[in-house]
Amino acid sequence: NKQPLSCERSSGINAEYGGVRNRRIIIGNVSKYIPADQRDKMSDQFTYKWLLYVRTPPGQPPIETFVSKVVFKLDPSYIPNDIVELTEAPFEVRRRGWGEFPVQVKLFFANEDKEINITHQLNLDTTFSGVQTPGAETIVDVEFAGYLDEMSRNRVKEIKRSYGRNQPQLIT
Numbered sequence: 218n219k220q221p222l223s224c225e226r227s228s229g230i231n232a233e234y235g236g237v238r239n240r241r242i243i244i245g246n247v248s249k250y251i252p253a254d255q256r257d258k259m260s261d262q263f264t265y266k267w268l269l270y271v272r273t274p275p276g277q278p279p280i281e282t283f284v285s286k287v288v289f290k291l292d293p294s295y296i297p298n299d300i301v302e303l304t305e306a307p308f309e310v311r312r313r314g315w316g317e318f319p320v321q322v323k324l325f326f327a328n329e330d331k332e333i334n335i336t337h338q339l340n341l342d343t344t345f346s347g348v349q350t351p352g353a354e355t356i357v358d359v360e361f362a363g364y365l366d367e368m369s370r371n372r373v374k375e376i377k378r379s380y381g382r383n384q385p386q387l388i389t
Contacts, residue, residue: 240283244271244322244337245354250345251313263313265341267352269320271308281306283327290321317341324359333359 248267256263271287273280287308289301294314301310322335335357342350 239358239360241274241277242271242280242284242324242357242359243274243354244269244320244335244357246270246337246339246352247349248341248352249349250342250347252347255347262315264315266311266313267339267341269310269312269337269339271322271324279306280308284308284324285327286325288323288325290323292316292318292320314341326359333357 246267246269248265251264251266253261269289271280271284286302286304289303289310291299291301291310291312292314293299295312303309317339320337320339322337323332324335325332335355337355338353340352342352344350
């Protein structure tokens with residue numbers, strides 16, 4: 218029986234690597250309007266490309282050092298592909314669509330028998346510019362009660378070296 222972790226939307230950051238206290242998680246999205254003359258003829262109703270992501274801020278331990286799985290529950294209009302389960306980084310979903318909706322995001326934590334549920338509002342470009350536009354970001358600080366074990370500490374150090382190259386690739 219999984220217990221939810223304590224989480225709150227906050228501005229405090231604790232980047233301490235030895236003991237896990239707080240970890241900041243960013244759930245966000247970007248979108249790009251697709252002009253009518255550039256749309257696929259088979260899916261003309263899809264007026265946007267969008268990318269939904271879960272990551273940590275620059276300078277924080279990479280998300281994969283403490284998140285083991287992310288499950289996205291998209292709008293029912295995406296059935297049968299409305300539930301997306303990712304077990305490795307990058308934790309990103311790319312789709313085409315036509316409207317905004319709340320996304321249910323479930324985070325599972327490495328070395329913890331706990332999970333949290335977060336709702337993120339997927340926002341699309343309202344300027345119709347045809348260039349990639351930031352949507353919204355939901356920032357959550359998660360508080361852990363224990364310490365990382367030695368293997369996890371080593372993994373944080375190992376992955377941190379390449380963290381800058383592993384940022385989510387935005388829509389082209």
